[in-house]
Amino acid sequence: MRVLFIARYRDPTMDRKVRYLAGMPGVTVRQVRPAYWRDDLLSANQGTSNSDLEQISLPMIGNPGDPHRTIYRTVSFGLRQFRPDILHAEEEPDSLAGLQIALARRLFAPRAKLILNSCQNVDRPRRPEVRWVMRQTLRAADAVLCVNQGAQAILRKLGYQGYTRVLQNIGVDAEVFHPCPARPAGNRFVIGYIGRFVPEKGVDSLLEALAQLGPECELRLVGAGPGRAALEARAAALELRSRVQFVPPMPPALVAPEFCQLDVLVLPSLSTRVWMEQFGRVLAEAMACRVPIVGSSSGAIPEVVDDAGLIFPEGNTAALAACLRQLQASPQLRQELADRAEARVHRLYTQEMIAQTTMAVYRHLLNEAVPPAP
Numbered sequence: 001m002r003v004l005f006i007a008r009y010r011d012p013t014m015d016r017k018v019r020y021l022a023g024m025p026g027v028t029v030r031q032v033r034p035a036y037w038r039d040d041l042l043s044a045n046q047g048t049s050n051s052d053l054e055q056i057s058l059p060m061i062g063n064p065g066d067p068h069r070t071i072y073r074t075v076s077f078g079l080r081q082f083r084p085d086i087l088h089a090e091e092e093p094d095s096l097a098g099l100q101i102a103l104a105r106r107l108f109a110p111r112a113k114l115i116l117n118s119c120q121n122v123d124r125p126r127r128p129e130v131r132w133v134m135r136q137t138l139r140a141a142d143a144v145l146c147v148n149q150g151a152q153a154i155l156r157k158l159g160y161q162g163y164t165r166v167l168q169n170i171g172v173d174a175e176v177f178h179p180c181p182a183r184p185a186g187n188r189f190v191i192g193y194i195g196r197f198v199p200e201k202g203v204d205s206l207l208e209a210l211a212q213l214g215p216e217c218e219l220r221l222v223g224a225g226p227g228r229a230a231l232e233a234r235a236a237a238l239e240l241r242s243r244v245q246f247v248p249p250m251p252p253a254l255v256a257p258e259f260c261q262l263d264v265l266v267l268p269s270l271s272t273r274v275w276m277e278q279f280g281r282v283l284a285e286a287m288a289c290r291v292p293i294v295g296s297s298s299g300a301i302p303e304v305v306d307d308a309g310l311i312f313p314e315g316n317t318a319a320l321a322a323c324l325r326q327l328q329a330s331p332q333l334r335q336e337l338a339d340r341a342e343a344r345v346h347r348l349y350t351q352e353m354i355a356q357t358t359m360a361v362y363r364h365l366l367n368e369a370v371p372p373a374p
Helices: 012-022 096-108 128-140 149-157 203-210 228-237 252-259 281-288 301-305 317-329 331-348 351-365
Strands: 002-006 028-034 036-038 043-045 054-058 086-089 113-118 143-146 163-166 189-196 217-224 244-247 264-267 293-296 309-312
Touching: 002 012, 012 028, 012 252, 012 351, 086 096, 086 351, 096 113, 096 128, 113 149, 113 351, 143 149, 143 351, 149 163, 163 351, 189 203, 189 252, 189 317, 203 217, 203 228, 203 317, 217 252, 228 244, 252 281, 264 281, 264 317, 281 293, 281 301, 281 331, 293 301, 293 317, 301 309, 309 317, 309 331, 317 331, 331 351
Parallel strands: 002 028, 002 086, 028 054, 086 113, 113 143, 143 163, 189 217, 189 264, 217 244, 264 293, 293 309
Antiparallel strands: 036 043
């Protein structure tokens, strides 16, 4: 089996799944990724590698961080020479890159099975030209792997007849994110947030909740984004500056030790008219480190966490503060949630497990196996 895998991966911890695929018997994988990447949290300049995994780095036209309006600086993706059986592109069906890849498959590898990915769990309004792009890509796709149940439901609503399955795309690199050593007992209760500082992530509601807790509760905010200045001002207005620490962003491999400084990780996302939380990879990474989770009810967060964490109604700072008090007061509850989280992440979200399920999808599309169990 020959697999051309195209995805906007920009860090070694994101590649592990592809390496697992490449290590399976009878499989040859070529990975295509952006040559350059820059966003609020990460910058990357990636070369071409021919070591244990052949990796081709291509420049992109537009901002690689824009999932919809950017294309790869190529016409063929090397399809005619590589002759893949599977063309797996982790691109949205309504994206220009998705359309570009579907057209390249038609011209250079028409027998290859085309797989796209979708994260979008909000059926947002689309301009006529975007709807046209989506019709073309869905007509071409043999399968669409969906990061959450909402994305799968939208595809069905749109009448997509191909194979769909809910399957996280990147997952957790279990060789980097693993259980933390026991934290020493102390009077400090450290609450953490790791991610972008933008309004839809709801970090200001986390500050409001902290103001309702005792002085032994501290907050570490790890990340960057245009909302940092407003968050600093809000912390000052709430007289929380001595209890809130802003930590600059860092590569994912260095984020793992950050989890081990936390008693709880919070993802307080807020839904908007066009977006709600699509997965929250930081949740799965914290779960792998046995860090208790508190998440809002936005989008896929309850679906990801299930009974391995506490969920509060998004935007409800009193309910968020109550969840944090509950965890602060009960080491036993923190232990129970850590046990459930570790079991859940190894059952569903490690890159090795995702690679195995992805391979089962490939074999099904090539008529080599029955569909994998949902």
